[in-house]
Amino acid sequence: MRTDRRSLLLAAAAVPLCASAPAAVAASGAPTAGRPLVVGHRGAAGWRPEHTVAAYTYGVQTGADWIEPDLVPTRDHVLVVRHENDISQTTDVASHPEFAGRRTTKTVDGRPVTGWFTEDFTLAELKTLRAVERLPGVRDRNTVFDGRQRVLTFQEVIDLARRLSRTYGRTVAVFPETKHPTYFRSIGLPLERKLAEAVRRNRLGPRECVVQSFEPTSLRRVAAERLGLPLWQALGTSGGPYDLVAAGDPTTYAELMTPAGLAGIARYADWIGPDKSSLVPVGADGRLGTPTTLLADAHAAGLRVGPYTFRAENQFLPADFRRGAGPDDFGDAFAEYALYYRLGVDAVVTDFPDLAALARDDHAGR
Helix, strand or coil, X not given: CCCCHHHHHHHHHHCCCCCXXXXXXXXXXXXXXXXXXXXXXXXXXXXXXXXXXXXXXXXXXXXXXXXXXXXXXXXXXXXXXXXXXXXXXXXXXXXXXXXHHHXXXXXXXXXXXXXXXXXXXXXXXXXXXXXXXXXXXXXXXXXXXXXXXXXXXXXXXXXXXXXXXXXHCCCCEECCEECCHHHHHHCCCCXXXXXXXXXXXXXXXXXXXXXXXXXXXXXXXXXXXXXXXXXXXXXXXXXXXXXXXXXXXXXXHHHHCCHHHHHHHCCCCCEEEEEHHHCCCECCCCCECCCCCHHHHHHHCCCEECCECECCEHXXXXXXXXXXXXXXXXXXXXXXXXXXXXXXXXXXXXXXXXXXXXXXXXXXXX
């Protein structure tokens, strides 16, 4: 049966506030009873502007077990949640003439970036801005929410997760990512100590918080804080972690995904988060290839696996699951989730937690 964008939109609108019974989070931050966790990527970024109260709330209402805040600092060293420290695409900062002079170019992780940066604003100044949809050309439906939400602090996301936990009678975990930690340490705004302070202040345990980063050094710094939290090593598709690059270490992500590399990760982390294509490659024709051994190798090393990022639009799906002619039309997202659930992943990181939770229910039913 054809699953087009309209039918998926209608299905999403019809989902009740507690549509499914998501898996509980075990003490190790792991899925229970073979039910993979659903991680709301920046909340429910497919349906609401990312990293907002609306996105996080809708994600939990419709099935997310964890919600993901990306952490970047302000000039006064408060952790706020934005996809990047460049806020040009995720806030209305460009429409504020009082901040026009702060637009600048910086080198972040070895690349020039032009825009407005969180580290050049105090928290009070950031609070005068409003969030907007990051991908308006792809998700025009989300632009109706532009200007309605403030930039959140990490503390506000923790408070929200606890309120949602009480409302829905289950533990909603926060899944913070340290963004560009080497860069921020170089400018005197390190992330890890502020993260640790928030964890201790809120007495977050392993059922309530799992920390992720693409940089192994950042995770090791978090581990040195002895917080007792599960750690998640995110893995890219090319090159290597920037902290290793900056230190002259030639280790690549591909090498980290070998059995020897996975054994090394297992000495400090509990999870890996690879791009989904690292588990099932996509060929030059856009179609799915043969699954790799990464999932089995990671499990053999004692690591759990949560691939990213699952989205419903055709341009983010392999050709096997595309429907309709437009790149922004919805494809058969349910078929993609089913594939990875059958493979045995432990979590999925998704912009559409409602669809992931429904697909998980289908998988459990079968």
